[in-house]
Amino acid sequence: MKRKHWYDYLWIVSAVYLILGFFNILFAWLGLLCFFIPLILSLTTGQKSYCNRYCGRGQLFSLLGGRFGLSRRHDIPGWMKSKVFRYGFLVFFFVMFFLMLWNTYLVFADVKSLSQVVTLLWTFRLPWHWAYHGTLFSPGVAQFAFGFYSVMLTSTVLGLVTMVLFKPRSWCVYCPMGTMTQLICKAKNSTSSK
Amino acid sequence: MVPTKRNAVVDQAVCVACGCCVKVCSLSAIQILHGLYANVDSARCVGCGKCVRECPASVIHLKEVAR
Numbered sequence: 001m002k003r004k005h006w007y008d009y010l011w012i013v014s015a016v017y018l019i020l021g022f023f024n025i026l027f028a029w030l031g032l033l034c035f036f037i038p039l040i041l042s043l044t045t046g047q048k049s050y051c052n053r054y055c056g057r058g059q060l061f062s063l064l065g066g067r068f069g070l071s072r073r074h075d076i077p078g079w080m081k082s083k084v085f086r087y088g089f090l091v092f093f094f095v096m097f098f099l100m101l102w103n104t105y106l107v108f109a110d111v112k113s114l115s116q117v118v119t120l121l122w123t124f125r126l127p128w129h130w131a132y133h134g135t136l137f138s139p140g141v142a143q144f145a146f147g148f149y150s151v152m153l154t155s156t157v158l159g160l161v162t163m164v165l166f167k168p169r170s171w172c173v174y175c176p177m178g179t180m181t182q183l184i185c186k187a188k189n190s191t192s193s194k
Numbered sequence: 195m196v197p198t199k200r201n202a203v204v205d206q207a208v209c210v211a212c213g214c215c216v217k218v219c220s221l222s223a224i225q226i227l228h229g230l231y232a233n234v235d236s237a238r239c240v241g242c243g244k245c246v247r248e249c250p251a252s253v254i255h256l257k258e259v260a261r
């Protein structure tokens with residue numbers, strides 16, 4: 001076994017993040033870190049260091065699927081690792097993300113009222129009012145939290161399903177952040193090698 | 195007879211550069227190059243197959259290579 005580093009325990013942060021969303025939805029804002037850190041790391045270093053080292057979600061899946069054996073460890077189907085599916089899922093994810101931002105804007109602009117639901121798998125609207133205790137700022141701040149937590153919970157659920165069906169970290173094959181950081185590295189590499 | 199040994203080989207065209215293989219290799223024989231794909235240092239790899247089992251995309255296999 002390799003020596004453990006501090007960053008091998010970041011799965012705890014990921015687990016705590018998901019749990020906090022059950023108590024106060026505003027904690028969902030912290031999840032922006034898992035959007036910006038990978039992008040900044042790949043843009044500045046040209047490496048997928050976030051995936052390779054720091055991603056707590058990946059660690060959580062390898063812990064649950066590996067150590068706890070909650071995975072069949074079957075090979076992922078070929079189409080799921082194809083570029084078409086990976087890039088397609090990235091585009092779909094972005095479209096849904098911008099729809100979420102648009103919704104947030106509408107609440108900020110007082111066009112829509114705050115909806116206290118977490119939308120799972122872009123379809124199922126789960127009542128989540130028990131994790132909302134008001135906000136000091138605009139209700140839009142809370143709307144973003146509900147929307148962002150929906151994104152995080154949805155991707156966790158998808159990741160858990162493919163963890164059980166295939167290898168523990170199957171989510172990493174089609175994870176939008178993983179695909180995006182790899183694309184950034186590709187772009188950086190093709191420009192720097194010219 | 196050419197002496198051979200087993201080595202991990204990565205299909206770099208489909209590797210997602212997640213680094214799961216790097217984490218399990220106790221000999222540090224596999225690295226991610228420029229965030230693009232994994233690359234095996236054949237001098238270090240002993241063909242134990244740990245990375246093969248771990249790879250979520252199943253793009254590593256073992257191959258007999260000349261020593």
Ligand code: SF4
Binds near residue numbers: 038051058177
């Ligand atoms: S691919 Fe996604 S889940 Fe996997 S390590 Fe990278 S950011 Fe984390």
Ligand code: SF4
Binds near residue numbers: 201220240
């Ligand atoms: S086969 Fe074993 S030694 Fe070779 S790269 Fe994979 S884990 Fe490392």
Ligand code: SF4
Binds near residue numbers: 216
């Ligand atoms: S585990 Fe597989 S997909 Fe991930 S970096 Fe290693 S070879 Fe590539």
